[in-house]
Amino acid sequence: METTQQATASAFVESIKAQFPEQLKQSRGTLVGNASYLNFPTQREEDWKYTGISFLQKEKYNFSRFTETIDISAFRQDKNAALIVFVNGFFRSDLSSELPEGLQFSDSVNHEFPEIGERKNMFTGISDAFFTGGIHIQVKKSVEKPVEVLFLSAGGQSVSVVKNHIEISKSASARFRFLFRSADSSSYLTNSITTIHVSANAQFELDQLQFESPAATHYNRTDVTQHRDSKFSINTFSLDGKLIRNDLNIISEGENTETHMRGLYMVNGQQHVDNHTLMDHRVPNCYSNELYKGVMDGKATGVFNGKVFVRRDAQKINAFQSNANVLLSDDARINSKPELEIYADDVKCSHGSTTGQMDEEALFYLRARGIGEESAKKLLIRAYAGEVLDAISDESFRLYLEELIDSRFHWNNV
Amino acid sequence: MISIQNLHANIEGKEILRGINLEIKAGEVHAIMGPNGSGKSTLASVLAGREEYEVTEGKVIFNAKDLLELSPEDRAREGLFLAFQYPVEIPGVSNVNFLKTAVNEIRAYKGMQPVSAKEFLQMVKDRSALVELDSKLASRSVNEGFSGGEKKRNEIFQMAMLEPKFAILDETDSGLDIDALRIVANGVNKLKNKDNATLVITHYQRLLDYIVPDFVHVLYKGKIVKTGSKDLALELEEKGYDWIKAELGETV
Numbered sequence: 173m174e175t176t177q178q179a180t181a182s183a184f185v186e187s188i189k190a191q192f193p194e195q196l197k198q199s200r201g202t203l204v205g206n207a208s209y210l211n212f213p214t215q216r217e218e219d220w221k222y223t224g225i226s227f228l229q230k231e232k233y234n235f236s237r238f239t240e241t242i243d244i245s246a247f248r249q250d251k252n253a254a255l256i257v258f259v260n261g262f263f264r265s266d267l268s269s270e271l272p273e274g275l276q277f278s279d280s281v282n283h284e285f286p287e288i289g290e291r292k293n294m295f296t297g298i299s300d301a302f303f304t305g306g307i308h309i310q311v312k313k314s315v316e317k318p319v320e321v322l323f324l325s326a327g328g329q330s331v332s333v334v335k336n337h338i339e340i341s342k343s344a345s346a347r348f349r350f351l352f353r354s355a356d357s358s359s360y361l362t363n364s365i366t367t368i369h370v371s372a373n374a375q376f377e378l379d380q381l382q383f384e385s386p387a388a389t390h391y392n393r394t395d396v397t398q399h400r401d402s403k404f405s406i407n408t409f410s411l412d413g414k415l416i417r418n419d420l421n422i423i424s425e426g427e428n429t430e431t432h433m434r435g436l437y438m439v440n441g442q443q444h445v446d447n448h449t450l451m452d453h454r455v456p457n458c459y460s461n462e463l464y465k466g467v468m469d470g471k472a473t474g475v476f477n478g479k480v481f482v483r484r485d486a487q488k489i490n491a492f493q494s495n496a497n498v499l500l501s502d503d504a505r506i507n508s509k510p511e512l513e514i515y516a517d518d519v520k521c522s523h524g525s526t527t528g529q530m531d532e533e534a535l536f537y538l539r540a541r542g543i544g545e546e547s548a549k550k551l552l553i554r555a556y557a558g559e560v561l562d563a564i565s566d567e568s569f570r571l572y573l574e575e576l577i578d579s580r581f582h583w584n585n586v
Numbered sequence: 587m588i589s590i591q592n593l594h595a596n597i598e599g600k601e602i603l604r605g606i607n608l609e610i611k612a613g614e615v616h617a618i619m620g621p622n623g624s625g626k627s628t629l630a631s632v633l634a635g636r637e638e639y640e641v642t643e644g645k646v647i648f649n650a651k652d653l654l655e656l657s658p659e660d661r662a663r664e665g666l667f668l669a670f671q672y673p674v675e676i677p678g679v680s681n682v683n684f685l686k687t688a689v690n691e692i693r694a695y696k697g698m699q700p701v702s703a704k705e706f707l708q709m710v711k712d713r714s715a716l717v718e719l720d721s722k723l724a725s726r727s728v729n730e731g732f733s734g735g736e737k738k739r740n741e742i743f744q745m746a747m748l749e750p751k752f753a754i755l756d757e758t759d760s761g762l763d764i765d766a767l768r769i770v771a772n773g774v775n776k777l778k779n780k781d782n783a784t785l786v787i788t789h790y791q792r793l794l795d796y797i798v799p800d801f802v803h804v805l806y807k808g809k810i811v812k813t814g815s816k817d818l819a820l821e822l823e824e825k826g827y828d829w830i831k832a833e834l835g836e837t838v
């Protein structure tokens with residue numbers, strides 16, 4: 173068994189390797205060769221127990237710089253925001269805008285990255301060897317306006333392998349918005365790895381919109397390190413895609429940090445969304461708060477696996493975690509596993525997970541006031557999602573997401 | 587206005603309504619009284635369209651339409667309103683927002699234009715004043731964290747906003763303090779006209795001092811067993827239900 177598993181595993185990676193642009197191979201050195209040894213994740217592994225990706229083995233992806241003209245205006249949220257565009261994982265300076273003062277940007281393809289050591293998997297291995305671009309940014313001074321980064325897939329059967337690195341300098345603050353979008357409804361793979369350093373006294377908010385094609389697979393990993401007195405918030409909205417897997421790892425390395433992790437996933441049909449999060453409190457006097465909410469319809473399936481780790485000397489930690497799910501159909505399923513691992517004794521931590529149906533009493537109440545069933549459901553879903561949406565500091569982005577959520581469920585016409 | 591004919595309804599296989607007959611005409615106020623568990627709220631729920639109840643027999647004609655064929659929202663759009671005995675809390679849905687949606691969906695049903703923002707605000711202002719509902723409550727999430735009495739006031743505020751033809755008030759008086767009872771009852775009276783009708787479900791005669799009924803019915807074990815004038819309520823207040831049970835030949 174093991175050997176056949178190995179064989180298929182490399183077949184998938186080999187097919188990607190075979191397509192990888194020749195001129196980039198040089199710069200990756202031994203990483204390209206190492207990729208052949210990557211294991212294909214199977215559901216026998218704890219980390220992938222409820223997320224099956226074996227279908228990928230039948231897919232043939234290619235690296236393609238999409239050269240046809242694209243009107244990207246439909247995919248951005250804020251026409252005034254600074255914009256960086258990648259199409260199929262390649263940087264497009266022609267589509268990107270000027271960046272505000274205080275940001276030092278370059279295409280990450282020009283940088284070398286250390287191999288991802290901890291919690292490596294096939295996707296991190298693929299990114300180590302085959303990334304074709306990404307943002308490499310240092311925020312040197314506070315930037316008022318949000319920065320939009322559009323990761324667009326186009327043309328079908330593309331693989332976008334991006335590696336991003338964001339560093340927020342001491343006492344600086346910024347807000348970024350990652351928009352993962354598709355120009356068509358084709359099948360493709362997005363493999364996005366982001367490392368973030370939030371320096372002492374710095375503040376950073378990252379909003380991620382995962383609105384991929386319904387046939388797309390999306391792997392997303394975000395590794396964050398927070399230093400003393402810093403604040404970090406991440407809001408992840410998973411609205412479309414065949415399969416979405418998010419691995420979020422946050423390390424609090426300095427005292428007095430504040431961390432907010434929020435997620436909203438709304439899926440239907442046969443879609444699958446998996447959020448694995450890890451909050452690692454290594455030092456005392458910190459605060460973290462996590463809230464993930466899901467709405468699942470049709471035969472959609474989901475996984476929430478949230479771990480909060482409080483190290484032995486990390487006293488006076490306040491860590492809260494909650495996952496709530498609404499199943500709109502009998503066939504939708506969620507596997508929720510909140511975990512606290514606490515080795516310090518003077519901490520305040522809580523976690524909880526709830527799964528329920530749409531509140532029938534509330535639905536009837538609204539209908540009894542003359543509101544149609546679909547629009548009553550919409551009101552209730554919006555209210556439910558509101559708790560996560562409310563966390564977005566930018567009102568216009570919030571409204572934009574509400575519209576997307578409505579269109580996502582074809583609730584526009586109600 | 588509404589004609590209920592031989593209405594039978596079950597929940598979970600248990601027959602709760604066992605042949606209700608009731609005619610209510612425009613301009614009338616009817617009161618239903620009856621012991622706990624006799625089926626008063628069930629009747630209200632069946633009329634409003636709650637789907638857990640299975641109607642096994644009978645029919646209800648409302649404005650020349652077969653009421654039982656209509657969805658709950660269409661019943662409301664046709665002008666039926668239920669002030670719930672236990673209004674639900676709906677976190678995250680603002681009272682005024684949902685009412686605006688409701689008003690506009692009802693208008694659309696009647697082929698009318700949506701209400702303008704200005705007009706709507708004025709309505710909220712006037713109608714909340716009618717039941718002296720704190721304007722802060724109007725903009726909060728539906729019933730969330732409202733006191734028992736505030737929830738009841740909110741029901742009548744909604745009624746005032748939606749201007750139903752036929753309103754069922756299910757124990758709207760319970761949980762109201764003496765002043766609130768008077769205020770809410772006066773609100774209901776102000777909404778009364780010759781073209782609408784009200785069905786008041788209550789345990790207490792006191793409410794009927796304010797909202798004076800044309801008819802009082804006693805519902806017992808899923809049937810209307812007695813109908814009288816407002817004096818019947820006084821008699822029930824004084825003597826309880828035993829004499830009615832005795833009249834029915836039950837030993838008490």
Ligand SMILES: Nc1ncnc2c1ncn2[C@@H]1O[C@H](COP(=O)(O)OP(=O)(O)OP(=O)(O)O)[C@@H](O)[C@H]1O
Nearest residue numbers: 597598602620621622623624625626627628629638
């Ligand atoms: N969802 C339900 N499941 C099972 N039984 C129910 C349900 N709803 C109502 N019943 C039963 O139906 C009967 C009538 O209830 P209903 O609420 O209509 O009484 P009521 O006359 O309004 O009483 P009260 O004066 O206490 O409000 C009761 O015996 C109650 O237990």
Ligand SMILES: [Mg+2]
Nearest residue numbers: 626627628671
């Ligand atoms: Mg009742």
